Amino acid sequence: MLTLNVNGKSHEVDADADMPLLWALRDLLGLTGTKFGCGIAQCGVCTVLVDGVPLRACVTPVSALAGKKITTIEGLSADSSHPVQQAWLAEEVPQCGFCQSGQILTAAALLAKTPQPTDADIDQAMAPVLCRCGTYPRIRLAIQRAAKIVKESRHG
Amino acid sequence: MAERIEVSRRNFLKIGAALGGGLLVGIDAAACGRKDIAPVNNAGQQGIFAPNAWIRIGVDDSITLLVGSSEMGQGVMTAIPMLLAEELDADWAKVRAEFAPAHASYTNPIIGRQHTGGSTSVRGFWQPLREAGAATRELLIQAAAQRWNVKTAECSTEPSVVIHNASGRRLRYGELVEQAAKLAVPETAFLKEPKQFRLLGTSVPRLDTPAKLNGTAVFGQDVKVPGMLIAVVARCAVFGGKLKSVDASAAKQIKGVRHVVEIDAGVAVVADHFWAAQRGRDALKLEWNEGAAATLDSAQIRAALVAAVDSGKSARNDGDVNQAWQNAAKKIEAVYEVPYLAHACMEPMNCTAHVRKDRCEVWVPTQGQATAQHQIGRHTGLKPEAIQVHTTFLGGGFGRRSEYDFVVEAVQISKQLGVPIKVIWTREDDMQHDVYRPATYNRMTAAIDQQGTLSAWQHRIAGPSIFARVYPTGIKDGLDVTSLENAQNIPYAIPNVAVSYALVNAGVPVGFWRSVGASQNVFVTECFFDEAARAAGKDPLALRRELLKAHPRHRAVLELAAQKAGWGTPLPAGRARGIAVAESFASFVAQVAEVSIEHGVPRVHRVVCAVDCGMVVNPNIVAAQMESGIIFGLTAALKGEITLAKGRVQQSNFNDYPLLRIDEAPRIEVHIVSSTDPPGGVGEPGVPPIAPAVANALYALTGTPVRKLPIRI
Numbered sequence: 001m002l003t004l005n006v007n008g009k010s011h012e013v014d015a016d017a018d019m020p021l022l023w024a025l026r027d028l029l030g031l032t033g034t035k036f037g038c039g040i041a042q043c044g045v046c047t048v049l050v051d052g053v054p055l056r057a058c059v060t061p062v063s064a065l066a067g068k069k070i071t072t073i074e075g076l077s078a079d080s081s082h083p084v085q086q087a088w089l090a091e092e093v094p095q096c097g098f099c100q101s102g103q104i105l106t107a108a109a110l111l112a113k114t115p116q117p118t119d120a121d122i123d124q125a126m127a128p129v130l131c132r133c134g135t136y137p138r139i140r141l142a143i144q145r146a147a148k149i150v151k152e153s154r155h156g
Numbered sequence: 157m158a159e160r161i162e163v164s165r166r167n168f169l170k171i172g173a174a175l176g177g178g179l180l181v182g183i184d185a186a187a188c189g190r191k192d193i194a195p196v197n198n199a200g201q202q203g204i205f206a207p208n209a210w211i212r213i214g215v216d217d218s219i220t221l222l223v224g225s226s227e228m229g230q231g232v233m234t235a236i237p238m239l240l241a242e243e244l245d246a247d248w249a250k251v252r253a254e255f256a257p258a259h260a261s262y263t264n265p266i267i268g269r270q271h272t273g274g275s276t277s278v279r280g281f282w283q284p285l286r287e288a289g290a291a292t293r294e295l296l297i298q299a300a301a302q303r304w305n306v307k308t309a310e311c312s313t314e315p316s317v318v319i320h321n322a323s324g325r326r327l328r329y330g331e332l333v334e335q336a337a338k339l340a341v342p343e344t345a346f347l348k349e350p351k352q353f354r355l356l357g358t359s360v361p362r363l364d365t366p367a368k369l370n371g372t373a374v375f376g377q378d379v380k381v382p383g384m385l386i387a388v389v390a391r392c393a394v395f396g397g398k399l400k401s402v403d404a405s406a407a408k409q410i411k412g413v414r415h416v417v418e419i420d421a422g423v424a425v426v427a428d429h430f431w432a433a434q435r436g437r438d439a440l441k442l443e444w445n446e447g448a449a450a451t452l453d454s455a456q457i458r459a460a461l462v463a464a465v466d467s468g469k470s471a472r473n474d475g476d477v478n479q480a481w482q483n484a485a486k487k488i489e490a491v492y493e494v495p496y497l498a499h500a501c502m503e504p505m506n507c508t509a510h511v512r513k514d515r516c517e518v519w520v521p522t523q524g525q526a527t528a529q530h531q532i533g534r535h536t537g538l539k540p541e542a543i544q545v546h547t548t549f550l551g552g553g554f555g556r557r558s559e560y561d562f563v564v565e566a567v568q569i570s571k572q573l574g575v576p577i578k579v580i581w582t583r584e585d586d587m588q589h590d591v592y593r594p595a596t597y598n599r600m601t602a603a604i605d606q607q608g609t610l611s612a613w614q615h616r617i618a619g620p621s622i623f624a625r626v627y628p629t630g631i632k633d634g635l636d637v638t639s640l641e642n643a644q645n646i647p648y649a650i651p652n653v654a655v656s657y658a659l660v661n662a663g664v665p666v667g668f669w670r671s672v673g674a675s676q677n678v679f680v681t682e683c684f685f686d687e688a689a690r691a692a693g694k695d696p697l698a699l700r701r702e703l704l705k706a707h708p709r710h711r712a713v714l715e716l717a718a719q720k721a722g723w724g725t726p727l728p729a730g731r732a733r734g735i736a737v738a739e740s741f742a743s744f745v746a747q748v749a750e751v752s753i754e755h756g757v758p759r760v761h762r763v764v765c766a767v768d769c770g771m772v773v774n775p776n777i778v779a780a781q782m783e784s785g786i787i788f789g790l791t792a793a794l795k796g797e798i799t800l801a802k803g804r805v806q807q808s809n810f811n812d813y814p815l816l817r818i819d820e821a822p823r824i825e826v827h828i829v830s831s832t833d834p835p836g837g838v839g840e841p842g843v844p845p846i847a848p849a850v851a852n853a854l855y856a857l858t859g860t861p862v863r864k865l866p867i868r869i
């Protein structure tokens with residue numbers, strides 16, 4: 001038995017030490033918002049935040065996560081009110097939607113570190129997450145919009 | 157109100173009461189689309205799942221619309237309800253969409269079965285669903301008129317409310333449903349005139365966005381059924397290979413592995429979770445009879461195409477190409493080649509099935525509910541009414557999910573084990589067991605006469621046929637229309653045109669890939685057109701305009717894209733523009749790409765896209781689909797290539813079959829032509845022009861034509 005801290009809750013999971021976090025989340029904890037796209041850290045759709053840093057759950061063994069705080073899309077906000085989610089809604093970013101958990105969490109991590117990102121910051125931070133539907137132009141717009149929401153909420 | 161429609165005589169509507177007092181309206185879309193009058197025949201299925209209800213209006217005013225088309229990102233889960241809601245005069249804020257089960261009443265009138273493909277959803281359902289919405293609105297008006305004891309002609313509607321014009325009395329739809337459920341199908345109804353539209357033509361928010369922001373959207377991969385086990389299947393790496401022997405003893409030792417079973421596709425390892433199933437598969441000792449395809453490689457396939465290209469069957473022969481060739485002042489010749497491509501849906505293939513003795517349920521991201529149901533029937537012996545198909549969200553489709561291989565796998569495993577089984581493909585499985593966009597070899601010739609006119613055009617295509625695999629009787633005189641679209645019908649006014657097609661069965665399974673034949677032929681024809689323009693000493697845009705006089709919609713999008721892109725205005729050093737236009741799926745798209753070369757690689761900075769897709773249902777979704785098609789097409793233009801060696805696909809994952817990333821994505825502007833033509837498709841038409849627009853920009857930049865995809869400089 002291993003303990004994982006996911007979205008602020010401790011979970012006991014019966015997993016071998018080398019089981020990737022992705023499958024512990026999806027198949028053992030039933031948190032299916034984190035997706036499987038490649039299994040080799042190439043597509044980013046399995047991205048979760050570990051202590052706030054984007055990480056590929058498909059290649060991270062559960063044994064590496066003791067004592068760390070894991071955030072999945074289900075835990076980003078209780079009501080889709082995170083600035084990134086608000087901006088994503090306003091710009092209608094998702095198409096098929098399959099990559100969007102990875103996109104949203106990666107964008108949230110970017111804004112936490114760089115509240116007013118440049119276009120180059122956005123391209124660099126978001127490059128690990130593929131989108132076969134080509135939502136990239138809207139992701140750029142939505143991140144700029146989210147940055148504005150963050151700024152206004154700070155000043156307001 | 158303009159168009160009067162017959163409702164009761166055409167028999168496409170069924171009225172009923174919902175549990176809890178609401179109104180149910182069943183629609184037979186295929187019957188509705190027909191002009192002749194045929195009775196609805198869904199009687200046998202009613203009792204089991206009662207799915208024959210497209211519209212449910214509750215006493216609480218809620219409106220639930222069932223969508224029989226598959227949502228794979230293209231926005232159909234919003235567009236289809238918009239068609240119904242418009243004529244129903246529904247309050248959009250009260251509209252919810254649900255996925256419909258597999259059932260004949262969701263038949264797409266263009267395709268003839270319940271299937272999503274060929275950019276046909278809005279085109280196919282445009283008329284029937286608006287008629288059904290109008291008839292339902294009429295029904296609610298009748299209910300209100302009865303209640304008030306007035307004539308229906310004295311009543312009108314505002315969103316989800318019937319109004320008595322003279323007295324100003326109002327009844328909400330929810331207050332009318334119980335009474336409406338007892339009425340007969342109205343005899344006639346009226347369709348709105350476009351100027352009366354409240355929803356169509358506006359960017360109402362997509363209904364599926366909220367679920368795609370918080371992890372609640374259920375894709376096939378996310379399906380959970382009590383007692384379900386997870387399966388991963390070992391398949392022969394060579395197409396058509398068969399299992400010779402399997403030693404599963406090591407696999408069965410792995411913690412979590414429950415069963416190892418043989419199915420037609422290979423050997424399935426069934427476990428408590430994916431991780432165990434995958435490790436179990438790795439531990440199988442397998443021997444295969446690889447069969448005839450075991451020596452296949454890309455060079456061999458190419459050689460077969462080269463050998464066949466001059467002996468194709470004629471698909472078009474206008475005028476006398478040979479004569480024009482002989483009289484030419486200038487002749488140009490070129491070979492164009494495109495590779496096999498994988499679909500690479502972001503969500504790898506999967507399906508969940510539960511086969512019982514007397515019935516079967518599947519949960520599947522599919523584009524083809526009718527095909528899935530039919531195939532399940534073949535493999536279980538069950539009747540369609542005993543086969544329930546639940547469609548989930550699709551993590552991409554692009555034609556790949558028109559297939560049913562993944563469905564059969566899940567059904568065969570569940571049938572053997574009697575428990576629900578979710579088959580999950582890895583990315584490697586998905587890439588190496590796809591049905592690929594055909595590779596083709598094209599020999600092009602063109603003649604310019606003494607006057608500088610493009611006098612002859614010859615296009616010889618050699619390639620494998622999609623129809624040969626999926627619809628052999630669709631091949632007429634050796635011609636597969638899917639391989640010829642946008643080649644046979646190039647729109648330019650050229651007096652002598654010859655197009656031929658040599659069908660070469662190369663041993664690699666091929667299938668429908670977003671925009672199908674247009675995905676390759678528009679690259680070939682629009683690039684060779686630029687070569688011809690240069691030979692004739694003309695600007696590529698000017699020559700297109702000149703030769704498209706009979707095609708005003710092509711011309712209009714070309715001119716709009718050119719104008720917005722600043723065609724002919726100076727660019728920074730090292731940059732050039734290219735343009736291309738295509739009609740596909742009843743829509744017209746032109747794109748201008750602005751390109752440079754950075755570190756030996758093409759960089760696309762900006763794409764300006766003009767689209768005429770007829771009457772627009774939702775402009776924001778149209779724009780999103782153009783952006784999507786452009787990015788998808790850029791991946792193909794700049795990166796995509798599937799190759800074979802020893803009968804095996806050499807690419808396996810995104811490390812060797814890369815997709816465009818955000819830092820490579822251009823700025824994209826989409827301009828929509830306002831139109832009163834019937835709606836065209838939007839899911840695919842954004843794809844075809846981008847590869848030639850980029851290639852033509854590189855040609856302008858370097859003077860060397862790009863004749864092969866993916867583009868290598």
Ligand code: FES
Pocket residue numbers: 035036037038039040041042043044045046047056057058059
């Ligand atoms: S599934 Fe982890 S990066 Fe693709």
Ligand code: FES
Pocket residue numbers: 094095096097098099100130131132133134135229502551552
């Ligand atoms: S929205 Fe479909 S893969 Fe990104």
